[in-house]
Amino acid sequence: MTESNTETLYLEDIEERTIQCGEVEVTADEIREFAEQFDPLPIHTDPEAAAESRYDGLIASGYHTLSLSVRLLVDAVRSRRAVVAGLGIDDVRWHAPVRPGDTLVVETTVLETRPSESDPSTGVVHERITAEKSDGTEVLSLENHELVERRDVEPDDAAADSPGEQ
Numbered sequence: 001m002t003e004s005n006t007e008t009l010y011l012e013d014i015e016e017r018t019i020q021c022g023e024v025e026v027t028a029d030e031i032r033e034f035a036e037q038f039d040p041l042p043i044h045t046d047p048e049a050a051a052e053s054r055y056d057g058l059i060a061s062g063y064h065t066l067s068l069s070v071r072l073l074v075d076a077v078r079s080r081r082a083v084v085a086g087l088g089i090d091d092v093r094w095h096a097p098v099r100p101g102d103t104l105v106v107e108t109t110v111l112e113t114r115p116s117e118s119d120p121s122t123g124v125v126h127e128r129i130t131a132e133k134s135d136g137t138e139v140l141s142l143e144n145h146e147l148v149e150r151r152d153v154e155p156d157d158a159a160a161d162s163p164g165e166q
Contacts, residue, residue, distance in 0.1 A: 009081045010151040011123035014113050021076035021106040023134070024068050026060055028100035034064040059097040065104065065140050066092070069131045072106040082149035084122055092142040096133070103134040111143075121153045 028047070035044030039061035042049035050058040098104065112126040125148050131140040 007080070009148075011082075011113055011115070011125070011148045012151050014081065014110060014125055014148065016110045016112065018107055018109040019077055021069075021072040021108060023103050023105045024072060025103045026064075026068065026098055026100060028058055031058055031060045031064065031098075031100060034067070035061050039063055055097055057099060059099055060102075062094040062140070065094065065098050065131060066142075068104060069106045069129060069140055072104075073108055073129060076106075077108060078146075081125075081146075084147040084149060087124065087145040087147055090143040090145070092140075094140055095138045098133070098139050102139075104131045104139065105134060106131045108144075113148075115150065116147065121150055122147050123150050124148070 032045050035041065041061070043053050043055055043059055044050070044061045044064075047058050107130055109128045109130075110125060111128055112124075114124055114126075116122040116124060125146050127144050127146075129140075129142050129144055130138060132138050
């Protein structure tokens with residue numbers, strides 16, 4: 001079974017490989033709307049002020065770029081996985097600004113899968129997620145860890161209520 005199928009994917013089904021998650025075009029209106037609600041700095045909300053900044057124009061909040069990337073990741077990959085919980089994000093880096101009209105291309109590389117040490121009914125997926133502009137400029141990178149159910153393994157009574165595995 002691969003992640004392109006529609007069946008639920010358990011830890012044992014997740015392969016160490018790179019998966020293309022799709023692309024999305026970023027608009028000026030979306031940049032301003034997201035920023036007005038979540039990151040209201042003038043470089044994200046005010047085209048005139050942004051034009052006077054070091055960026056010489058409006059740029060997307062890094063959190064907007066991250067949110068768009070996660071949406072593509074969920075649609076392409078995670079919605080089919082038997083995800084229990086996210087465990088953490090490491091090394092989030094914004095490498096270049098995202099501007100109105102840019103198209104983001106997102107991919108994830110599964111670096112490792114392993115059974116949980118504290119709950120044999122789950123396992124950990126460690127992946128690297130990147131977003132690039134359509135011209136190949138990397139704009140975002142991060143490493144993610146998520147807890148995923150294992151196939152046909154009963155939860156350990158002591159660990160069944162705790163998704164906090166590291």
